[in-house]
Amino acid sequence: MIRFDIPDDETLLLRDTAERFVADHYGLAQRNVMLEQPPEQVPPHWGEMAELGWLAAAVPEAAGGLGLSAAQLVPMLEVLGRGLVLEPVGPVAMKCAATLARALPDAGAELEPILSGERIALVAEGAPGAPVSAVKTGGALVLSGVAPLVMAGPWAQVFWVVAELDGAPVLMRIPAEAADVTPVRLVDGQVAARVCFDGVRCAQEDVVTGCAEALAYGRDMALVGVLAEMSGLVDALHGATLDYVKLREQFGRAIGRFQVVQHRMSEMFIRREEVHSMARLAAEAMEGDDAAFRGKLVSAARVKIAKDARVVMRDAVQLHGGIGVTDELAVGHMLKRLLVLSQVEGGRASHLKRFRALIGL
Template sequence: MDFDLTDEQSLLKDSVSRWASDRYAALERVEAARRQPLGFDPEAWAELAELGLLGLPFAEGDGGFGGGPVETMLAFEALGRHLAPVPYLAGIVLGGGALRLAGSPAQRAEHVPALAEGRHRFAFAHGERQARYDRADVALAARREGGGYRLDGEKCVVLNADAAQTLVVSARTAGGRREREGISLFLVPADAPGVSVRAYPTHDGGRAADLLLAGVRLPADALLGPADAALPVIERVLDEGIAAVAAEAVGLMDALHGLTLDYLKTRRQFGTAIGAFQVLQHRAVDMLMALEQARSMALYATMMASSEDAAERGPAVSAAKVQINRSARSIGQEAVQLHGGIGMTLEYLGAHQFRRLTAIEHLFGDTPYHLRRVSAAGGLPGAA
């Protein structure tokens, strides 16, 4: 299989890497962006729109640039390497992904150009407090009322919800709470009467919010995709999200490994650089092996994330997430131990990289959840 990048993909990789390196060359710049009211710099978001990055996953006919999973992987690896605090995952991959996969031509024509130009932002509201990682566990209710719908319920840990003008909300329109059938998606204006957004910072320096929808009334055309049959779209959106954060984690781990190697070469003890000690060299090599294992599985997730066959896509993406989680924990812990006390101080870049890797480990499902998902599918597709 050919893993070489095309000329266009190489240009994309270089341009995003150069942009992220220039804008977030120092931790102070990352922290300054995080202190903005919405947790990111609006000027940076506008620059990503100018680069074409916000329209990357959308079809050209809808106003996007016709990119695919490989282009998304390249973008996320570069953004992760430099800890770029932008709501790309929440707004473009998750919220925008639901629009791309389920939106009607009229809905895509209305929203995709605005998303691509950075004039509008989406957030994806699916998780609920009682659900943990069960994707079919939806209690928020959407009932027919007049010619539209009334939504009542709560969502939790909605990434970058306070920065969004439109919320893509999953709701139960039929069936019991854990049934796979009977889930629908809705486009909900963030300022609609009855919508309450309680925002807060996350452990890794990002932003999330809990949502309360109390008697939120929507017109019939707020329905995104077919009624009662949204779970396959939700599952694919979440699997594409896993592939994206897998690439982000590879960028983070690569940067953290490089930072650790530099420290081993410069930190001196007993009159010599500590990198001269063989036992520490072995541990640095272990970090590299974990990184390359994660990189291989991130590529695998990228290849499988766009598959329409859920039975093929699901276990493959979950297997990749298992390796990403294991490598992230291994590399993060080794980096802290090899740095000593400085590795845990928030004045040091490596500590922030480790915090983000820790958050990614639990985002979209922890290791036991994804191991169960692979096991329930009988292993990976094509495995003996």
């Protein structure tokens, strides 16, 4: 059940801090300057984000983090999504750090430089149906395979590679310089990489076995982060469109006074509220111990939010007209970010398939 409790002080502090950060550092002109930088260059505010505690928020206190729940993080992540922030808070904090905290017996030592912002570590996985594989050769393991899309990949110092070894998943710690990293900039301006691990060797002491549960948890946690960002973007798109229809005039009056436009705005509002609720449902599912139940709710939220976001994007473009898809307005950047986030951590089709499997269809 979705709880609509009044947010606690920690949640409000994280949200308010994120709002001030976005207001100070992420105006559209400031963001455009960052987009012009080489893809290998880390955005300038990563250290500040670590100091604010955002990277440690999802990690248990026993591992050196703040021990906050996913539900407590959603408001902050919505603000970062709304602000079109480029730093990889989700891939590092919500996926990599959350996974390592569960997978490593003594996670604190490995996580400390990550949570302090000194090191960027990322989880790298093969494509569905084409996993990275590992074979034993002497006293080491040799990898083979490609991670086709690692968000923020060019900025990583360490990759934690999900590989198959004797039919079971393992995590392998690989220094970034040992892999072949090809930077790419996505349509929304985010940086990613294609990472090839063919022939890369890994020592036995850098292999973590028995990590299937931690990997499943990390994937779901990462998806919650993506859905929270999408929730913030849908809210921003609705707000920007509402402001526009109040100002744009046609036939001598604001287009927002026409009934058909009012119907569209009402539909966008309903979709926004559905996205808001489903993001919180997915976050609350992370609190339970039943992995199958958690998976069903998180995948269901992904399917519903992807559908609603598509409707909001369509109506935002139609009501803005052609300028809505340009980079002159923040709306154009929001549309591109939503399109990318709709595919990150598995798209609608893959999660619909997962949901059907989990309910036995």
